[in-house]
Amino acid sequence: MKRYLILFVVLTVGLALSCGKKKTTEKPYVPPPFVSKPPEAFAGFPVVVTNDASRKIEIYDPVVENWNTAEAKKWSWAPTTALGFSAADVNTFGGGTDFKLRKVPVWNNKEFAAVADNGFAAIIEYPSGKRKWSKRLSGNLHSAELLPNGNIAIAASDGGWVRLYASSQGPDQEYYAEYSLISAHAVLWDPAANLLWVTGQHVVTKAHIITALSISGTDAAPVLTEVSSWTSTIPSSWGHEESAYFGNTNLLWVTSNGGEYVFNKTTKTFSAAPTGNLTFVKGIANQASGQIVLTRPDFNKNPKPSMNCGLNNWSTSTVDFYSANGQLDGTRVVNGACFYKVKLLDSDYQHQK
Numbered sequence: 001m002k003r004y005l006i007l008f009v010v011l012t013v014g015l016a017l018s019c020g021k022k023k024t025t026e027k028p029y030v031p032p033p034f035v036s037k038p039p040e041a042f043a044g045f046p047v048v049v050t051n052d053a054s055r056k057i058e059i060y061d062p063v064v065e066n067w068n069t070a071e072a073k074k075w076s077w078a079p080t081t082a083l084g085f086s087a088a089d090v091n092t093f094g095g096g097t098d099f100k101l102r103k104v105p106v107w108n109n110k111e112f113a114a115v116a117d118n119g120f121a122a123i124i125e126y127p128s129g130k131r132k133w134s135k136r137l138s139g140n141l142h143s144a145e146l147l148p149n150g151n152i153a154i155a156a157s158d159g160g161w162v163r164l165y166a167s168s169q170g171p172d173q174e175y176y177a178e179y180s181l182i183s184a185h186a187v188l189w190d191p192a193a194n195l196l197w198v199t200g201q202h203v204v205t206k207a208h209i210i211t212a213l214s215i216s217g218t219d220a221a222p223v224l225t226e227v228s229s230w231t232s233t234i235p236s237s238w239g240h241e242e243s244a245y246f247g248n249t250n251l252l253w254v255t256s257n258g259g260e261y262v263f264n265k266t267t268k269t270f271s272a273a274p275t276g277n278l279t280f281v282k283g284i285a286n287q288a289s290g291q292i293v294l295t296r297p298d299f300n301k302n303p304k305p306s307m308n309c310g311l312n313n314w315s316t317s318t319v320d321f322y323s324a325n326g327q328l329d330g331t332r333v334v335n336g337a338c339f340y341k342v343k344l345l346d347s348d349y350q351h352q353k
Helices: 002-024 087-092
Strands: 047-051 056-060 073-077 098-104 110-117 120-125 131-136 141-146 152-156 161-165 176-180 182-190 195-201 208-217 222-233 239-244 251-256 259-264 269-272 283-286 292-295 318-322 328-333 339-344
Touching (some): 047 098, 087 120, 110 152, 120 141, 120 152, 176 208, 176 222, 195 239, 195 251, 208 239, 208 251, 239 283, 251 283, 283 339, 292 339, 318 339
Parallel strands (some): 141 182, 182 239
Antiparallel strands (some): 047 056, 047 339, 098 110, 110 141, 120 131, 141 152, 152 161, 152 182, 161 176, 195 208, 208 222, 239 251, 283 292, 292 318
8 A cells, every 4th residue: 555655646746747847848949950942943044054074065954853864954065167166176175164145236136155165265156056256265264245246255364354356347356455354254244334344353453353344446446444433342352253133233243262242333332142152153143033043163162062073173063053042942963064154044134123
């Protein structure tokens, strides 16, 4: 009997303590873990990448989850003799450093693309890929832009210049205007301001800048002049990419080795990109939905992805997709790829919603 009484007392006290805990404390809320999801079906424009591994420029459908399938890859290009290029052009091309699709009014508003590679630049018909203009150049070319008049602007980082070639005058035209800019990395035409935005290091002040160039002269003999009132120092060193901000013509995406930013043309100020100020971003753009698409070298990622570019330390096998507020939506991986620059297949220079 005594043993049963002791057991009854223990159970009663335990029940009382248990009930007391329920009344005084609640189970802490643990948020569910973040699960990466593929981009939404409305992802928008196809994605263009320069691939050092395949030595081609490639276009993928971001809605397709597996980019290693034939369904995902929509187009690829490299110069060939059948497309009008020389054997030297074919041997020089290494996969590209830039690609911009544009509608050119002076060429019946048809679509053409400006292409840059380390030692080569071209204008090609799209989607045929046929040669419209091309030239092999030294200087480590990083960017190209096709103007509405058919002339092509090129930035050379090792050459320390931005050039505007009179490509509108013929497929082998060699005349150019030049603006000196150390480590010139990007060129982007602004149709609203009629200016060419460029990034690099100022030859006098050595500041790492974004600035704008005006174009005067004629189509056959253009002249480049810096508009110093637009010059702004990038918050971190070694400016790299610049691209249009979809939905606001007053903004530009700007990246450097030290960060990624949104540049306000009116105030000439930089704000941190919503993706967390990632370093060494080589290409960045946003869809109409606000989704951000970018490439960043595998070498600079921590941890380094299991599938990575083993060819160099400036490319990646992955294209990253972020929501407008900077949360990772998902990734697209191509096994063995070495993507350097990413662009969207959009022929307009900029969009205002």
